[in-house]
Amino acid sequence: MKISILDTTLRDGTQGEAVSFTVEDKLAIAQKLDELGIDYIEGGWPGSNPRDKEFFARARELKLKHARLTAFGSTRFAKNPIDRDPNVRALLEAGTPTISVFGKTWDLHTQRALGITEEENLVLISETVQRLKDHGKEVIFDAEHFFDGYRSNPAFALRALEAAQKAGADILCLCDTNGGTLTSQLAEIVAEVRKRFDGVLGIHCHNDSDVAVANSIAAVEAGVTHVQGCFNGYGERCGNANLCSVIANLELKLNHTTIGRENLANLTSTARFIAELANLPLRNDQPYVGHSAFAHKGGVHVSAVLKDSATYEHIPPELVGNRQRVLLSDLSGRANILFKLKQHGIADRLSEDARRELLERIKHLEFLGYELEAAEGTFELLVREALNPGLHFFELVSFDVTTKMTGAKSSRTTASVTIKTKDGIHSATASGHGPVNALDLCLRQCLSPIYPSIADVRLTDYKVRVLEPRKGTAAKVRVLIEWSDHRRSWATVGVSDNVIEASWRAMVDAIRLELMRLVEKDESIEKAVEDYCWGV
């Protein structure tokens, strides 16, 4: 059966504590969700803030091939007549084909939050829905706190739904706004509503009881055909139902149609894209789309999975665009590096000694605190260096970098770098925004006459983590840097008790890797590495 999906990442998702998007981000995400085959994209609350208003103004330029853009807002305020309510006006001005409007269905809220009677509340609902229908809109009525309302006063809650339906609402969406309802009770209440109302019912769950995905699925089993949620489970407090999981469960476990099987293979990349724009790491353990979702660490699991992946994988990861991983840090994983290098025809090019040395280097770096799983750039460099012993392009002679700060003025940083290349000694001096920037400028000055292509390599993220917190400011740190050359991105890692040295090492690895790739354009190396790390 076709289940329509409303994504509210751009509206309810931004209520999450750490989630914030620019208007450009929102436009890019809307485009991506449309490509994925999402049915409704709830873009914001135009009456609540100027950014959302601007989004809808600019969204007219979007070329959506499938999705219906949806504006969100409340029923009119009790004090405003319907034709002079600024919120309802903003909803209509958003110019979307569909409008979600939320109304109260919990007596506690009408009494405590709004201070109005039930009758007044029913009038707010009907007048608002009616008004939007008069303007030819498709209307989704979001029954706020429906499940709390039903528990408190079922007749009150049902009358609110009825008012919305009579006024012409196209979808009655039952919201577990506080996320407090457990699955069996939610399913019972949905079944009860299903018996009493024709037409499309929807579900909107929050994850405060850690059961939002299960609740959304149970609601579908009880007759709902419209599901709302957010990518990566973003949203207020504990988030909304995670659409990645909802969509995959509906498609793969219950054989419903949401975005369709073909689009499903883009689920993981879409989840990552949205996490990228939210500037939040995608949770490794996120079901279906996380980096660890099909990662095997235990020895028993690894050996069984190599025989038959169904033994420890509930679905083939390719169906959602994800991949199986066997973890490097595990001993069996290390043996597996060779297996994979073999598969890609690389191991044969290494002597027995070179293989052993490669494994030893990996082991040693891990012992020092390197995390190669997260730094496929550094790992790829190790493999390429094993294949091309002696090819280093340049060596450090020396660097120094000084930061000075006087009084309340901003600091100044100056660096000098001397390196040795095949052409001889090169030196450069530069001022920078900080030590990493100053060293980066010097290194590029030295190298760019010989290797102009390194101009394309840019830092895109920089993270520092303390490895031995007990040592205070003398602790060892791990620096993880993400790079991009506009065609692809990769991460390198450096470990040292000096944050500058660790950053330098990660920086040098990134530049060396780029140069290595130019010398040997062998994609099988990248493929073998990607099979393991697939980091960024």
Next chain:
Amino acid sequence: MKISILDTTLRDGTQGEAVSFTVEDKLAIAQKLDELGIDYIEGGWPGSNPRDKEFFARARELKLKHARLTAFGSTRFAKNPIDRDPNVRALLEAGTPTISVFGKTWDLHTQRALGITEEENLVLISETVQRLKDHGKEVIFDAEHFFDGYRSNPAFALRALEAAQKAGADILCLCDTNGGTLTSQLAEIVAEVRKRFDGVLGIHCHNDSDVAVANSIAAVEAGVTHVQGCFNGYGERCGNANLCSVIANLELKLNHTTIGRENLANLTSTARFIAELANLPLRNDQPYVGHSAFAHKGGVHVSAVLKDSATYEHIPPELVGNRQRVLLSDLSGRANILFKLKQHGIADRLSEDARRELLERIKHLEFLGYELEAAEGTFELLVREALNPGLHFFELVSFDVTTKMTGAKSSRTTASVTIKTKDGIHSATASGHGPVNALDLCLRQCLSPIYPSIADVRLTDYKVRVLEPRKGTAAKVRVLIEWSDHRRSWATVGVSDNVIEASWRAMVDAIRLELMRLVEKDESIEKAVEDYCWGV
């Protein structure tokens, strides 16, 4: 009804990609779980690795007042007679009162992974359980892949359970090992097993379909009285059922007894303690125990919650030891600072101008990219500075810090710092492990003769994040440092395009705050700040 809880954070939890504990960590966590009232603590697989073996040897020193320590392992290997199976021997040698032993209940696994017949598998199960019972152990039979097995061949799966029960297993625990089963189907299968078997049934769910908590709850509703899971949902791939959510749901939503209402108030602190030892951030959006679980950002929600917190909170957060937060970055949150300062009697001590200035400073810092929510130390300092204008203890005259690196040798860093205090000018020079350490040493040299107490303040964590990735190595960075003086911990934040300047600012804030606290030991200030930030 009493539902017994088995925590497998120390065993299945460590199969999670990023989770790793030392033996000391494991002992400390076992102690903490016992204090919380957990019934069974599954400590490891003594037959699989030396660390787990050592844990059980040292666990004999633990004084557990309630929990039963549990060793985990497999049924005997097909090739070993029962009295010479090293895994079964290791289980007995672990010396625990309870043993979990897992056996195959899915025909795919006996065929593909083990390559044995059904009859052989039944013998492995009965002989192993029998052997453990002969040694007086309480035995939990973990029916691995039970739900996949039941779907594939119900008779086969049920015969395996029967073999375990006949051999004396005390608890039959049904495992959704691959985490692929949806809630309604899981509940049906559990109900079917409940009809056929007497005695205690257990449930063990993985989160690959994002429904592990709901599945555990549904299993209890279908007659299970023993639930297994991990704190914070750690575990292989997408993790195990999150015990924080399972326990809270069972206690607060279904009125069952697990750890008891009184212990429930320690749920949040236990979750944080375990995350701390795992060296993983506790997920902000984690249900019940996360930092954002009762955080309100949307304007509508904030105003309603201030009237009646039940309007947007599914439970009173105090029941699980968590707290309500109204987010600072929100405009209404900013107004709320004053409200809270008033509540704690601090606002009255500020002039109208001082209040306005404080709000302006906060607004300006947030605009620059400071995140005061995560840095309650910096926030507390702002409040204290507003209360004590002009009291700065020291001012920077100048610093410089140089890192030099030659060839393949390690880098060397030297810093000089000159500051002005009430006594005059103080200078110091020091070498350090890196620039932050070198500056720290200089600052302490300058200040410790005047303020010896700052020796207690130590860095415990250091994080760097890039704010404007598009600017490459010239991007602005935010440095967040956590500090401890052995009595409490707090975080400070610094933002700059220079990582050293940002670190310096965070460091100076931490030292100034310590000095401020010594001058004015007014706990109401800390309380007011904690009400907002409650960061570390």
